[in-house]
Amino acid sequence: MKKLISYVFTFVMVFTAVFGATSIDTSAASKNVVVVIDPGHGGEGDRNLGAQYNGLSEKALTLQVANVLKAELEKYDGVTVYTTRTTDTAISLEDRAAYAKSVGADFVYSIHFNASSNHAFYGSEIWTSTFGNYYVAGANFGNILQSEWSGLGLYQKGVKTRVGSSGKDYYGIIRACVARNMPCVIMEHAYLDHGVDVSKIKTADFIGKLAAADATAIAKYFKLKSSTTGADYSGFKYTSVKKPGRVLYQDETGPEKCEIKVLAYDLASGNVLVEMTTKDSQSPVIYFTYSYDGGKTFNTLQMWDRSKSTQSFNVKVPSGTVNPTIVCAAYNNYEKGTLSNPVQVAATFNY
Numbered sequence: 001m002k003k004l005i006s007y008v009f010t011f012v013m014v015f016t017a018v019f020g021a022t023s024i025d026t027s028a029a030s031k032n033v034v035v036v037i038d039p040g041h042g043g044e045g046d047r048n049l050g051a052q053y054n055g056l057s058e059k060a061l062t063l064q065v066a067n068v069l070k071a072e073l074e075k076y077d078g079v080t081v082y083t084t085r086t087t088d089t090a091i092s093l094e095d096r097a098a099y100a101k102s103v104g105a106d107f108v109y110s111i112h113f114n115a116s117s118n119h120a121f122y123g124s125e126i127w128t129s130t131f132g133n134y135y136v137a138g139a140n141f142g143n144i145l146q147s148e149w150s151g152l153g154l155y156q157k158g159v160k161t162r163v164g165s166s167g168k169d170y171y172g173i174i175r176a177c178v179a180r181n182m183p184c185v186i187m188e189h190a191y192l193d194h195g196v197d198v199s200k201i202k203t204a205d206f207i208g209k210l211a212a213a214d215a216t217a218i219a220k221y222f223k224l225k226s227s228t229t230g231a232d233y234s235g236f237k238y239t240s241v242k243k244p245g246r247v248l249y250q251d252e253t254g255p256e257k258c259e260i261k262v263l264a265y266d267l268a269s270g271n272v273l274v275e276m277t278t279k280d281s282q283s284p285v286i287y288f289t290y291s292y293d294g295g296k297t298f299n300t301l302q303m304w305d306r307s308k309s310t311q312s313f314n315v316k317v318p319s320g321t322v323n324p325t326i327v328c329a330a331y332n333n334y335e336k337g338t339l340s341n342p343v344q345v346a347a348t349f350n351y
Helices: 002-020 058-073 093-102 132-150 172-179 195-201 206-222
Strands: 022-024 033-039 079-083 107-114 124-128 156-160 184-191 238-240 257-266 271-279 285-291 310-316 325-332 337-339
Touching: 033 058, 033 093, 033 206, 058 079, 058 107, 058 206, 093 107, 093 172, 107 172, 107 206, 124 132, 132 156, 132 184, 132 206, 132 238, 172 184, 184 195, 184 206, 195 206, 257 325, 257 337, 271 285, 271 325, 285 310
Parallel strands: 033 079, 033 107, 107 184, 124 156
Antiparallel strands: 022 238, 124 184, 257 271, 271 310, 285 325, 325 337
């Protein structure tokens, strides 16, 4: 199945690169743009809270971002902004989409923060529909947004799609919006359960900076300008993705290849120089990690240089370790991992 999907994915990407990429350079929006901001979660009860870690509450943060984002967007000309909730209220996904449709939304932006079951991942990601023009709209906006988020120092995991068992979009808000002929993205700003992102979120005014980045991306996508601030994105250019001819399924497996070899080691410092080669034909490899005890414990996930398939790095072996066994792992942007072959270093590390 992975091979079949990878063929489809490769075909779509190659076709896009050769035949389908279009440089977008239209004038500023000729009609009033209607934007609906959807602060995720809300209300009482365990199902409505969203992620709750490190003293941070997703349902509160999404509302905070949404309020600032609305104020930022309303500085632009020719745009009307609505939000699906303004208080800590539980609203169904269907009702959120129905409201957006009732006000004539041109795009729905669902605000979220992230967490993972093993608390190992960090970074930002955008989810969009896998279907036709809804994918094009979501992917084009997502690519713009990634650039804005990256400028805040957030690690970018990319624009992704996920298909449910019914064959429709997996995420309810996207599915409900597509059913009503509206493009929608889920904007996972950062992880509330990982120190890399939490340290940023807790920085003074970082939430405001996130909302401003979101507003800039939306303004660029719709080519808005502001007579209030002087910002003018009416001539903003970007390269559009190609409308997919097939369903773009999520990656369900880790990289096909993850191999390591030990290049050298230094008993005086405890460093073991490891070379790792990894490959995933469907999704980009974005993280790697390593273990000195045969895979019992792993180091914090590190950022993988996506321009390379082979990289070298040092594994720190604690003093007193006898014959350490090095094992590494590579993860793609769907958080699917593959373990490497084990390599034992026949030495005692005392330093």
